[in-house]
Amino acid sequence: MDDTINDFRRELLNLGYSKTVVDNYPKYAQKLLEYTKETALKITDQHIKNHYQYLKTKPSRTTKKTISESHIYSQLLAIKLYFDYLERTKYIKQNPYTLRIKQATKKERIIFTQEEIQLLYKNTQNLEEKTILHLCYGCGLRRNEVELLNLKDVNFEQKLLFIRKGKGKKRRVIPLTEAIVKDLKEYCINIETIRKETQESFLINIQSNPIKGNTIYKTFKKVLQRTQSLKPENYCLHSLRHSIATHLLENEMSIEMVRDFLGHNQLGTTQIYTRINFLKTKLQQ
Missing domain, CATH: 1.10.443.10 (Intergrase catalytic core)
Incomplete structure (x- = not known):
């Protein structure tokens, strides 16, 4: 695993993010690096856009259907936060994340009587x-x-x-x-x-x-x-x-x-x- 991923995880932990975010967001960022076979320093906006297109066709391990829009949004948000962190810490000079994706509209949750x-x-x-x-x-x-x-x-x-x-x-x-x-x-x-x-x-x-x-x-x-x-x-x-x-x-x-x-x-x-x-x-x- 890229050292910057571990650093990113510690940053999320120090900032008080939930256990779910701390556990999953570094994994989502790591998946981008694995998909592109590049290091964080070499990732471009096109790499991220290609990964986004891949996520839209990727099947879920549990349902076998394509993963939900909200799950895709979470992965992209993780990638954005990862590069925001790298830019803030001067590890990269320019943030390659340029995607503008709206959060999927959540269905009103059905509650129990x-x-x-x-x-x-x-x-x-x-x-x-x-x-x-x-x-x-x-x-x-x-x-x-x-x-x-x-x-x-x-x-x-x-x-x-x-x-x-x-x-x-x-x-x-x-x-x-x-x-x-x-x-x-x-x-x-x-x-x-x-x-x-x-x-x-x-x-x-x-x-x-x-x-x-x-x-x-x-x-x-x-x-x-x-x-x-x-x-x-x-x-x-x-x-x-x-x-x-x-x-x-x-x-x-x-x-x-x-x-x-x-x-x-x-x-x-x-x-x-x-x-x-x-x-x-x-x-x-």
């Missing part, structure tokens, strides 16, 4: 599945926040969950309901015999290794597929986070409190996570 959330809980088959629902819906955590959650981050006595390094290195404290505390406690007791003394991760598998984000996503999908009244293709794990935001507003929580619960910096970001029509009604009151 409160009744549908109850159906999901009824279709869980073990404590691990229920715990993942509690963390992603009941606590509104992002997937990487669930993955990085440690035992010390959950205070059962005070009924609080601590996110010590969220998106943008933002910290927040999440209150836990009695039901969530009871189930999380039971989960911890249930896996106590397989947990190694040195293992601090909250979610672990039978080998006492941390449960990774992809496994968390697949577990959610299994529960979703058992819930026959719901179409799995309409939902993703992040739908749970959108859903809890809307449900909290429906239950009269202020939008400022929902913002703090989700760990957003801007109120406008929180608005995206809610039903727009409902939100407009609340703001007009």
